[in-house]
Amino acid sequence: MRVDLVDDEGAFDDGLAVWSAAPRSYTGEHTLEVTCHGNPLVVERLIAALQDCGVQLAEPGAFTRRAVENGKLDLIAAEAVDQVCRASTMAGLQVARDALDGRLGAHLVELRERLLTAAAELEARLDLPGDDLALVDDESLVRALRDLSNEARGLAQTCRAGRILVDGARVALVGPVNAGKSSLFNCLVGRTRALVSSQAGTTRDVVEARVQLGGIEVTLLDTAGERLTDDPIEAAGLALARELIAEADLLLVVHRAGTVDPATELILQRTADRPRLEICNGIDEAAAPPGVMPVSALTGEGLEELREAIVRALVGTEVRADRLRIASARQRDALESLASAAAEAADTLSWAGPAVAADAITRGLASLDDLTGADTKEDVLSAIFARFCIGK
Ligand SMILES: Nc1nc2c(ncn2[C@@H]2O[C@H](COP(=O)(O)OP(=O)(O)OP(=O)(O)O)[C@@H](O)[C@H]2O)c(=O)[nH]1
Ligand SMILES: [Mg+2]
Incomplete structure (x- = not known):
């Protein structure tokens, strides 16, 4: 909608206003976007007028942070917003788009499901030891956990190239x-x-x-x-x-x-x-x-x-466009922890039993939850969004 921009002193510019009603906005909240002419004098006057009405200035990443807090984006996609803005090459943009469009998130969901399947197998062994409730033998379970560990480590190792x-x-x-x-x-x-x-x-x-x-x-x-x-x-x-x-x-x-x-x-x-x-x-x-x-x-x-x-x-030599990559050290560290936890579960199952292996899997699940932001602490959020620019 075309609007006149007016403060106590009178009209100073005209611009555009776009209203997005909750929850169908970027942040999930009611949002009014006002666009004015780019002269800093006009911009400063508009900001001052809005502040007089009680509007607060945004901090870096404030909008994306609200989108995360309101469940519109997970942390993977939120970090990707920043990467989309920064990417200096088409290949870099592809890395960011994979995360923003959910391709990376879908892969992590799949890893989580496989970890949960392994956890259920271990539960079956713990609940009724001796009964043959388990669907797969120990050897297959160990193999599945090792595959999962290798995949998580492989993805973690794409971080240098992705970045x-x-x-x-x-x-x-x-x-x-x-x-x-x-x-x-x-x-x-x-x-x-x-x-x-x-x-x-x-x-x-x-x-x-x-x-x-x-x-x-x-x-x-x-x-x-x-x-x-x-x-x-x-x-x-x-x-x-x-x-x-x-x-x-x-x-x-x-x-x-x-x-x-x-x-x-x-x-x-x-x-x-x-x-x-x-x-x-x-x-x-x-x-x-x-x-x-x-x-x-x-x-x-x-x-x-x-x-x-x-x-x-x-x-590296693998510059295939369809290869999934990450570009965040935070994601790399969480994937490394997941890989170590899955490997530990595989290593300990035969000699320490299902209880110890299940414990390692619980830690693996916690690493995955850290990764997607299922339960993220305040200091982690602050560190992530401090890198963003204002207005994102
Ligand atoms: N024949 C030949 N001469 C070269 C080659 N590369 C550089 N030079 C000459 O070697 C000399 C030193 O070259 P620079 O590029 O200034 O060397 P540098 O390593 O930057 O030197 P510093 O800045 O002093 O550390 C110059 O006279 C160059 O013309 C080469 O491949 N072949
Ligand atoms: Mg020189």
């Missing part, structure tokens, strides 16, 4: 001075963005650029080359680089063909437990040792393979 598809990835080039990091950075970005020179220690500050690689939004970071230095500015650059490297999803450890630099060994030791690719640059001048990616920033040789290797290292 990268939704949010993009940070990939940092590291290595000794003069390895050709900035040259490679420029090749991957497709233009000269970082300074290149034959002088060691050219890059001091961290240089960032965004590129699309295999449908993934990648933020590339070029960093200062590693070496012992007395120069305080270079040392500060190295310290900053190490800080940013700690948050990177993937490290490209670059060294120069035909050279041996102790800094390379040091970096390889320091990053041993991090996802990384070892790259030997300058293969136009000397051969690469086995086991590292050979490239030449000068001739472009090996660059296509490098791009493919980066994508593989970030999201």
